[in-house]
Amino acid sequence: MAGLLSKERIVAGPNFNRWLVPPAALAIHLSIGQAYAFSVFKLPLTKVIGVSQSAPGDWKQTQLAWIFTIAIVFLGLSAAVFGRWLEHAGPRKSGVVAACCWGLGFFISAAGVSLHNIWLIYLGYGVLGGCGLGLGYITPVSTLIKWFPDRRGMATGMAIMGFGGGALIASPLSQLLLDRYRSATSVGVAETFVTLGIIYLAAMLSGAFLFRVPAPGWRPSGWLPPAPSARGLITHRQVHVDDAIKTVPFYLLWAVLFLNVTAGIGILEQASPMIQEMFKGRVRADAAAGFVGLLSLFNMAGRFGWSSLSDRIGRKATYALFLSLGPILYVTLPYAGRIGSVALFVSAAVLILTMYGGGFATIPAYLSDIFGTHYVGAIHGRLLTAWSAAGVAGPVLVNYIREYQIEHGTPAGQAYNITMYLMAGLLVVGFLCNLAVRPVPDRYYMADDQLTDRAMASARSSRPCMDIDGAE
Amino acid sequence: MSPLNGSESGTEPPGLAVVLVAWLLVSVPLLWGVWQTIKKASALFR
Numbered sequence: 194m195a196g197l198l199s200k201e202r203i204v205a206g207p208n209f210n211r212w213l214v215p216p217a218a219l220a221i222h223l224s225i226g227q228a229y230a231f232s233v234f235k236l237p238l239t240k241v242i243g244v245s246q247s248a249p250g251d252w253k254q255t256q257l258a259w260i261f262t263i264a265i266v267f268l269g270l271s272a273a274v275f276g277r278w279l280e281h282a283g284p285r286k287s288g289v290v291a292a293c294c295w296g297l298g299f300f301i302s303a304a305g306v307s308l309h310n311i312w313l314i315y316l317g318y319g320v321l322g323g324c325g326l327g328l329g330y331i332t333p334v335s336t337l338i339k340w341f342p343d344r345r346g347m348a349t350g351m352a353i354m355g356f357g358g359g360a361l362i363a364s365p366l367s368q369l370l371l372d373r374y375r376s377a378t379s380v381g382v383a384e385t386f387v388t389l390g391i392i393y394l395a396a397m398l399s400g401a402f403l404f405r406v407p408a409p410g411w412r413p414s415g416w417l418p419p420a421p422s423a424r425g426l427i428t429h430r431q432v433h434v435d436d437a438i439k440t441v442p443f444y445l446l447w448a449v450l451f452l453n454v455t456a457g458i459g460i461l462e463q464a465s466p467m468i469q470e471m472f473k474g475r476v477r478a479d480a481a482a483g484f485v486g487l488l489s490l491f492n493m494a495g496r497f498g499w500s501s502l503s504d505r506i507g508r509k510a511t512y513a514l515f516l517s518l519g520p521i522l523y524v525t526l527p528y529a530g531r532i533g534s535v536a537l538f539v540s541a542a543v544l545i546l547t548m549y550g551g552g553f554a555t556i557p558a559y560l561s562d563i564f565g566t567h568y569v570g571a572i573h574g575r576l577l578t579a580w581s582a583a584g585v586a587g588p589v590l591v592n593y594i595r596e597y598q599i600e601h602g603t604p605a606g607q608a609y610n611i612t613m614y615l616m617a618g619l620l621v622v623g624f625l626c627n628l629a630v631r632p633v634p635d636r637y638y639m640a641d642d643q644l645t646d647r648a649m650a651s652a653r654s655s656r657p658c659m660d661i662d663g664a665e
Numbered sequence: 666m667s668p669l670n671g672s673e674s675g676t677e678p679p680g681l682a683v684v685l686v687a688w689l690l691v692s693v694p695l696l697w698g699v700w701q702t703i704k705k706a707s708a709l710f711r
Contacts, residue, residue, distance in 0.1 A: 213679050216687035223691060355691075361698030403687065476709075483708035490702050539709065 200283025205405035211340045211413070213403060218333030218352035220400030221288060224393040225295060225329040226359015228268075229489070231261050231318075233367045237380040241309055244380055256311055260318050262585060267323025269581025272331050276574020277434055279328065280567075284336040288401025291329035292394055298322030299390030306383040327577065329397065330356065332404075334557045335570025339407055342566065343416045345558035346508070350500025353554040357493030363389075364489075426509060426630070430638040431565035437572045440633050442563050445626045449512060450556055451579040451586075452623035456519065456616040457549030458587030460542055463595070463609060464488055468538065470606045471530035484539065491543040492550040499551025500558065508559035509630060515548040516624035520617035527610040553580075563633060590615075 196202060205211075238257050242248045279287040301317025304310075333352045341348035370388055374381030412418070418429055437443050460467075465481040476484070503511040522541045529538035560576065561569040591612055598608040 210679055210681070210684050213684045213687055216684075216691045219691040219695075223695060355695075358695045358698060361702045362694050363698075365698065365701040399690075479708045480711070481709075483706040483710075486702040486705040487709060490699065490706065493699075 198283075198286040198289055200281070200286070200406060203283060203285050203405045204408050205411075207408075209405055211407075214333075214337060214340050214405065215348065215351045217400040217403035218337055219355040219358075220396045220403070221291065221329050221333050222352050222355030223359045223362060224396045224400075225291075225326050226356040226361075227363035227367075227389065227393065228261070228264060228322075228326055229357070229360030230363035230367060231264075233364055233371070234382055234385075237371060237382050238306070240380050241306060241382065244378065250309075252311055260314055262588075263315055263319030264323040264326060265584035266581045267320050268326040268330065269578040269584075271324040271327030272574035272577040273327075274574075275324075275328055276331055276571035277568075279332060279335060279570045279574070280434075283406060284332045284404040285401050287328055287332045288404060289398060291325045291332060292397030292401055293325075294321050295325030295329060295397060296390045296394030298325055299386045299393065303383040303386035303390070306386065327574070330577065331570050331574045333400070334573060336404055336406060338557060338561050338566050338569050341413075342418070343413050344501075344504050345561055346500040346503040346511075346555055347497075349557040350497040350554040353500070353550075353557075354493055354496040356553075357489065357496050357550055360489055361493065426507070426632055427562045428565055428632065428638070431567040432563075432572075432633055432637050433639055433643075434568040434571040434575070436637045436639075437564045437568065437633075438575055440637055442630050442633060443572070443576070445630050446556065446559060446563075447576055447579045448626045449516070449623050449630075450552060450576060451583050452619045452626070453515060453519075453549065453552035454580055454583035455587040455590070456523065456619050456623075457546065457552070458583060459523075459591050459612055459616040460545055460549070461488065462588050462591050463612070464542070467609050468535075471538065471609065472533065472535055473606060475533075475535060484542075487539070487543060488546045492546045495547025495550035496554035499547060500554035503555045503558060508555055508562055509627060511551070511555050512559070512627045513624065515552055516620050516627055519545060519548055519620040520624075523613045523617035523620065526613045527607075530606065530609075563630070565638075567639075 235254065235257055239247050239251055239254060242251045275287070298317045298321040301321060302314045303317075305313030305317055334349050337348040337352055338345050367385055367389065370385040371381045374384035374388075419427065432440070464485050465478075468476050468484050469478065469481045499511060499515070522545050525541040526538060529535075529541060556576065557569060557573050560572050564572050594612050594615065595608050598611060599605065
């Protein structure tokens with residue numbers, strides 16, 4: 194079994210069609226993207242005992258909010274801890290482990306619902322599922338960058354678009370399943386978790402088994418790496434993951450991702466109540482739900498669109514666009530509320546969400562430009578701790594400011610204004626961080642013999658006598 | 666070019682049909698999800 198999953202076994206032959214890798218990546222990201230649709234279960238989970246309505250002993254929303262928070266924290270932690278292992282073990286083994294964690298997470302959570310034990314859900318969906326999220330997130334990204342050196346942004350955008358798209362599938366699918374399984378004695382969550390666990394396990398395993406890695410030295414037919422320029426950010430050399438985290442650009446990019454995600458969460462967290470309270474009497478609950486759906490669509494579209502554009506204009510310029518347009522758009526939101534323009538409000542919000550998604554999708558290509566492609570999975574994994582931090586800081590910040598304002602007499606419809614100005618300020622800081630990103634100092638690049646030594650050590654630790662000749 | 670001994674890549678590479686089927690399998694659920702979301706979002710414009 195270990196051999197079946199090994200990296201050496203899946204080195205592609207000369208005629209392998211690299212366009213088989215993106216659907217494999219999508220199968221994994223569409224599955225783990227379910228995390229964004231977890232809110233579908235929030236209400237049913239508060240009625241597990243009472244079924245038709247909450248009964249004494251039923252879980253509270255505050256207890257349930259921890260499930261998603263734990264999952265996002267473990268996403269970042271597992272990506273950071275296991276990223277280096279992924280580069281050694283290869284995408285198939287890593288994909289299989291991610292599938293098992295994600296699937297098993299659902300099964301344990303189903304047991305938690307049946308036994309009405311919240312700790313089992315924290316462990317299942319939060320810890321184990323979070324590890325599945327982290328490994329599942331970085332596995333395809335690292336592989337795609339190696340297959341598409343000519344279109345890194347587009348390739349990673351395709352996979353990470355799947356993470357946004359996963360929520361679009363999971364939300365109506367979960368609702369269908371809940372309706373199907375609901376009965377006089379059950380809210381149907383446990384049964385839905387088991388069904389989703391089976392579906393996602395199968396989809397992710399299929400994706401993992403489709404993965405191939407390019408042979409050493411492989412490059413797309415007819416493509417030549419662009420000549421390096423003295424001031425350019427794109428390098429052909431490699432920085433080891435342990436050295437990457439000692440460099441200033443790593444922390445600047447960490448800050449950029451953290452600030453961009455924190456600001457995006459400011460919208461996502463409050464989208465539904467915000468539009469209803471800012472346009473009281475004009476936007477009802479069903480229209481607000483439609484607005485949230487629209488945000489998800491643009492979040493997904495931005496992942497592919499912006500990252501593909503970054504292949505043409507460069508990563509630094511793409512982030513400069515996000516972080517300069519972003520503050521203007523955030524400031525536009527309270528203004529739209531003041532003049533009562535729903536159209537302006539919705540337009541600004543959806544544009545912001547494209548940049549939120551674009552920020553996630555473009556960062557792996559940015560990292561590979563600066564640190565090389567060799568350890569990009571591991572470096573990306575460590576950078577994703579920024580997402581975890583933003584996943585905790587964003588909602589806390591947003592909710593605290595809103596509560597503080599309301600307690601001090603601010604009308605509900607205007608209680609979002611300060612938050613939006615703060616988010617605009619965060620993006621300005623992000624803009625400055627992005628502006629400060631420079632190529633890595635020479636001393637951090639690996640020498641050719643270091644790379645060869647590591648490749649040989651890796652080959653010795655796997656199979657002997659393997660003859661690879663896969664260059665196109 | 667020598668074969669990759671014992672590796673799966675030593676077998677026939679996937680044909681275009683396999684690639685198309687793989688794309689279809691991920692596109693259909695994604696398009697269904699997009700369609701469902703558009704239906705939901707249409708409430709905003711009513």
